[in-house]
Amino acid sequence: MQHAKCTSDGKLWEALPFSQLEQTLLETKRLNLLCAECDEFAWFRKESRHGHPPHFCARHDPECSLKVDYIISDDQRDDVTTEEDQVAAGDTIIVRLDQEQGGQVEVKDVLSPPKEGQGEGGRTFIIKGKNRESSQQFTLRRILHRLVQSPKFRESNSNIIFYKNAKDIMLSGQVSDIVCGFEKITKNKHDGKTMFYWGPIASSRKTSDGKVWLNSGSQYSSVSVTIFADIAQEFLTLFDVDELEDLAGAYVLVAGRCHFTGNGEGKPVIWCGTSKFIFVRKYKAKSFLV
Ligand SMILES: [Zn+2]
Known part of the structure; x- marks a missing residue:
């Protein structure tokens, strides 16, 4: 896509002059x-090391005439039938x-100090009692896929339990209560709150x-997700991030505590301290020259 509208200056920008803007402004x-x-x-995607020129991409409304600039996910599992994800x-x-x-990597507890003797249990997962018949296991990848695809799922009262290891629950509740889209983050409801956030x-x-x-x-509330330095490289490797520009346009699902900067007057920042609590679904454009 060669053009995009910028709401901060009201201008219609072409990709090349946009790429030449002074860094901070850009x-x-x-x-x-x-x-x-x-x-x-x-x-906006800067010129890549692989020689793709600077360009814009967008999600587009289904009716949009520019939708011909189709974007594909690099996620193989996009082919999964919706049936499987029901x-x-x-x-x-x-x-x-x-x-x-x-x-392979131990889940670090970012919510409270680790308790002695915990996290040493076996890897066998047991669903106890009456839940045995009515539970299904999802990955963060599948959760994010459903959130993106299904507005109904975002608002659903399906119960969801996030286990941090074989026995201990990290977070549980109804989807609509413990998973929040970036655009719905508010200071009153989310400052200091640990949830799953996505956008x-x-x-x-x-x-x-x-x-x-x-x-x-x-x-999207100008939310930032901050990945701590000690897991930054692991995160980039796990999600096969060649250059940081690859992450433009990606969807992220992350568990962490939301803090509003500047004593609550600033913007929301979600802090992520373990690579097990985050999933990123990158996008790449099929065509750069539409
Ligand atoms: Zn559009």
Whole structure:
């Protein structure tokens, strides 16, 4: 896509002059982009090391005439049938965070200090009692896929349990209560609250202290997800991030505590301290030259 609308200056931008903006200005403006036709979330991608020119992409409304600039996910599982992802009424969804991405890395407890003797249990997962018949196990990948695809799922009262290891629950409740879209984050409801948060990323960068910041756009509460320096490299490796620009336009699902900066007057930041609590679904454009 060659053009995008920037809500911070009201201008229609072409990709090349946009790419030549002064860095700070570019980083601000790229958080405020919309498709010029349908007003849906758009993002800017700098020229890549592989030689793709700078360009814009957007989610697009289904009716949008620019939708020909089709985006594909690099997620193989996008081919899964929706049937497989259906949740039967009354079913409880189980997510085992310690099994995310192979389960080789120990899940660090970012919520409270670890208790002695915990986290040493076996890897066999047992669903007890009456839940045995009515539970199904999901991965973060599947949860994010459903959130993106199904507005109904976002608002559903399906029960969901996130286990941090074989025995201990990290978070449980109804989907609508413990999973929140970026655009719905408010200071009153979410400041200081640990939940699963999800939404699209407009830009990302690494600060000199080694943290990786994933920034959402202005229509998504300008939320940032901060990945601690000690897991930054692991995170980038797990999600096969070649260069940080690859994350523009990706969807993220992350568990962490939300804090509003500036004593609550600033913007929301979600802190992520373990790579098991985050899933990223990258996008790449099928065609750059529409
Ligand atoms: Zn559009």
